Amino acid sequence: MDSRSPDSLSPGPDAAAATPAPATVDLAPLRRAARPRWPELAVWLLPVAAWFLLPEDLALLTQIAIMAIFALSLDLVLGYAGIVTLGHAAFFGVGAYAAGLLAAKLGIGDPLLGLLFAAAVAALAGLVTAPTVLRGTGLTRLMVTIGIGMMLFEAANKATDLTGGVDGLQGIEMTPILGLWSFDLWGKTAYVYAVVVLLVLFLIARRIVHSPFGLSLRALHMNPARMPALGVSVDARLAAAWVLGATYAGIAGALLTQTTQFVSIDVLGFERSAEILLILVLGGAGRLYGALIGTIVFVTLHHVLAGIDPEYWQMWIGLVLIGIVLFARNGIMGAIDPFERLLARKKTEP
Template sequence: MQTLAQTQPVAMPQPKRAWWRDIVGVALIAAVGLAGYWLFPDNLALLTRVIAMALLALSIDLLVGYCGIATLGQAALFGAGAYAAGIACVNGITEPFTLVLIGAVAGSLAGLVMGVVMLRASHGLPQLVLSIAIVQLFHEAANKASAWTGGSDGLAGLSPAALFGVFEFDLWGRTAYLFGLGLLLTVFIVLKFVVRSPFGMLCRGIKEDPVRVGAMGAFVFPVLLKMFMISGSVAGIGGALAAISTQVVGLDSVSFELSANALVMLVLGGIGTLYGALVGTVIFMGFEHVVSSINPFHWMTLVGVLLIVMVLFAPRGLTGLMETYTGLKLGKRGGRA
């Protein structure tokens, strides 16, 4: 008979350090970002847009990848950040970091509202439907409140002050791009800590089995609501960045289409790693840009084909594909990322 005493002398294996992998990862993101700055000086506006979308995709990953909450309404939070920053800007608050902070707070509050509503439903399809309803309501609210938002004409005339009082937001978008890249790196590093915190682990637990988490004595609802607020602040930062860089805020920033596109980008890159959100956004928007310039009429068809191929042959997204072929774990899959 094997007794426990016989198994006791085995020591607990030491954890492998995963930090270097993330340091390399962040360095790579910075390198790719700077390479983009040097290689495509004429496309910095597009690249800044990619960064704003990457923030939106990251915010969805927090909910989908770490909590198991499906959402097709994340642009509500993005748009809340964009409009809040935009409205503040036209009303005299023009310091860029303050605008980003305003965007984050607005996104976070919108996340709170969204969370309270969506978490009424227990899971899956009802949540998805609620998320669509919420983004449509936000869209309609932004449309109707035209005194504040400019309605369907959009909110124009934003003129953010110079960054650090020195770097003007120039016509070529250099300042906006580097500002965005800095924001993205900061947010990414913070989120890597968040998903590894006790709170992050609790979220992963809830994703897999909320009943077990309850039996551990933890309430599920407040944890998820907190993640909604964190996710909202990330989306709001993305929205604020979009507002600052383009100097207009349109109704498309609170649209279902934007939400759906961002979710597609995330799924393309792979959920639950944070890296996937970035990879997916870059690939999707790069592909979209190239294909739409080659064939302006049928580019959506080609994007559709790309997605079908992805779902059939790499259901875990590009990062999943990479993990399979390199053995390198990017996300929380071995319990030691």
């Protein structure tokens, strides 16, 4: 509620007002804010480098790209709009099954069509669940998200005719992407496909978070009580973010289905919801690159630690996570923050 931290009661350096204050506002920094910066390019060279350096691990790299989309979707919901959820796998699963059923039951194996279909179904699921989820706040809301996740899991478990239940959904065949690139045995097409979808979704998300809508999400995350006093209907904004996040999650789920040609009931599992939350917190919620970095670090850690210590790797991952949340409150991206701000200040204050 109160945006004031105790220490800000003492006069800050600006209270001294020793130097004459500039009378006009320089709008240039804000106009520049949405422009791409060079470290971003470096991040996007990683998947290209991985293609050449790790040709044996394309299947794992594809998983990373899909998880990154999923993390991105949670970032929009939690990191930006501030909706805490432990049921986000519901939409991942809905998308995974939508794409799977379209191919397996209706015989429509076009990947892009499948993505669109899954996105639409997941968006609809978001729209349907939004009023229930947004009704409560805090713990109530969290419980509702868990409840929705559990219900969907059980529904998929029981509807064996449709979903295959615990045996999973099989018989999914994909036609070549745009009729040109078929999925190969080495996972090359799947990898490029997943990375391109990730890039496109990332660029869209980037545009959205820098927009006035994105600004309003950040603001209502910081202080929801203030927004109605600015004439904003908080519920409508939250619902929009929720549906957007659901759509992204659905696309991620569909990608998993299409690249593995199989749907396991795990796509709806509680563990998946919890894991993606860990990943986002690890990378830094509320910044898009937090979702990417978190995924890369988590999956790499997982892979490396499981290699070193196949029995107790989860314990080591737990240790690393505790260390990061204790010492870098806002995740990996949060740890970079102070340096970034220092650089930005040097630029604006010569």
